[in-house]
Amino acid sequence: MTFWVLLLLFALLITAFLAYSLVRARRHEEHPAAYDLRVYKEQLASVDRDLARGVIEKADAERVRTEISRRILAADTKVRSGISDTGPSNAVRIITIALIGLVLVGGAFALYRNLGAAGYPDQPLSFRLEMADELRENRPGQSEAEQMAPPVEQPQLENSYAKLLEQLRETVANRPDDLQGHILLAQHETNAGNFKAGYEAQNKVIELSGDDASAEEYSNLAEMLILAAGGYVSPEAEDALRKALELDPEFGPARYYWGQMLLQIGRPDIAYRVWTDTLRTSPPGAPWVGAIRAQIDELAYRAGVFNAPDMAAAPAAPGPSQADMEAASEMSPEERQDMIRGMVEQLSDRLATEGGSPQEWARLISALGVLGETERASAIRDEAVVKFADDQTAMDLITSAARQAGLSQ
Known part of the structure; x- marks a missing residue:
């Protein structure tokens, strides 16, 4: 129950933070009408300068002053009242906040229902280690x-x-x-x-x-x-x-x-x-x-x-391809045995002429043991022992393959 309370509190805290970001007054941002107000004042001063230079007539200057003054009064009213024509309305903001809260709270619960372990108690590391030790001691024989x-x-x-x-x-x-x-x-x-x-x-x-x-x-x-x-x-x-x-x-x-x-x-x-x-x-x-x-x-x-x-x-050892495996599955036992013998013979010929890795020598010995050719497997084992006498890892592979083939030491 504690976890669910914490989950709800965290979701509500995030919702409150986002809501505050949406509704808080933008104290460090200028009202959009303030910029218009500065422009109109500059235009009004410009009219006076043009009149002094004789660029415009006095009647025209009065008419322009009247229009600019009207605009200045409107802009100043907006600045003083704090009303802005831009941005979302309060209704839109309230709906947005409600949706955010629903998504965060409802989504968190839904995700935990699907991915979490509802109803399970806390399982700290020490508890899980104790469970592993207990399972090891009491598991079936x-x-x-x-x-x-x-x-x-x-x-x-x-x-x-x-x-x-x-x-x-x-x-x-x-x-x-x-x-x-x-x-x-x-x-x-x-x-x-x-x-x-x-x-x-x-x-x-x-x-x-x-x-x-x-x-x-x-x-x-x-x-x-x-x-x-x-x-x-x-x-x-x-x-x-x-x-x-x-x-x-x-x-x-x-x-x-x-x-x-x-x-x-x-x-x-x-x-x-x-x-x-x-x-x-x-x-x-x-x-x-x-x-x-x-x-x-x-x-x-x-x-x-x-x-x-x-x-x-990481690279794997060479072996039969997927096509070889599929072909073998469709063969009769006699045909499959012939195919295996053919692969063994190819491997044997290649090792005899070109050499190969210890894994390939071990695989040849094991394959010959499966085919029942123990004398030949013994001869290959003896040859491999001489070839890899200085490689202990290779010797271990050869020895293991020889035992799988049923060869005596």
Whole structure:
């Protein structure tokens, strides 16, 4: 209620100020008839001079004096009475003041109804920070989030891939201590849309890795948990992200999901700083970079940053064009597979003859892994390791791509 009273008072104050400007006497402005009065007096003196020089006759001079004197009397009357023939009338001024008041008061209320939060109490910064902390502490856990998440549409798997996945499950079940088997199972369960089975296998990967578990393995676990919860970052996923960032504070995927978590608990200000720092330190072709760029403008608005640099306009990694994507959507699975192989072969030939960026080498390794050509992917990985041995950022990309392709170290 206090806010509405203040809003009304401010609107009325502005209306009163404008009304005063319209109706106040113009003390420092000369009456329009005063100028006419000076002119007529000058004309009267001029008649006397002309008569003395003999320019005009006495009768004509008397007639002109009479006319000028009449005009002087009329002008003087106007000056003394304060009546002016120019400017709006009092009725017009009153109507104008009423309209201004209606627009200011009514417009302010209408705008606040549409854009404001009518009925909400004051929310100072300290209160909002407390709300964010409380939300972070009391938000739903992973199991509850999975129950509330919308059902995931399972992708249609080819029969051959489905059989291989079933064989992998049986093999891992018979060899519970096989680290590489669990790595492959976690990856392929996730690819098949079985996110819960994916993060369960990834938990086993971390358990078997022990103290050697990497930031990437913890980050992968967090991503699978998030996918299983429909994009929600649960406390369990937060713990996995925290462990990943403790091992590697600059690990891009973990920093991306950490920003998502901060955004979900009501801290877009910190999320914006995390994402902008991530963009500055990440390779241009990294997968998480595109996801951040697609959301950074909206995040800047929510964080109250109105002079943010245009990070969404940064160059992206080369890839298939929109025309290629549309053409692929109309193909049969066999034709699409052939097209992918053709693109992979083109990339492979170009890297072999002209070289390329670490992102392109990593993309080739990942693509070969998807196509099942693990031996060739391993050879490309070994070649890339030799080529980029002195570039730690490039090595991280190559290592990540090799793991996605299911290659052993």
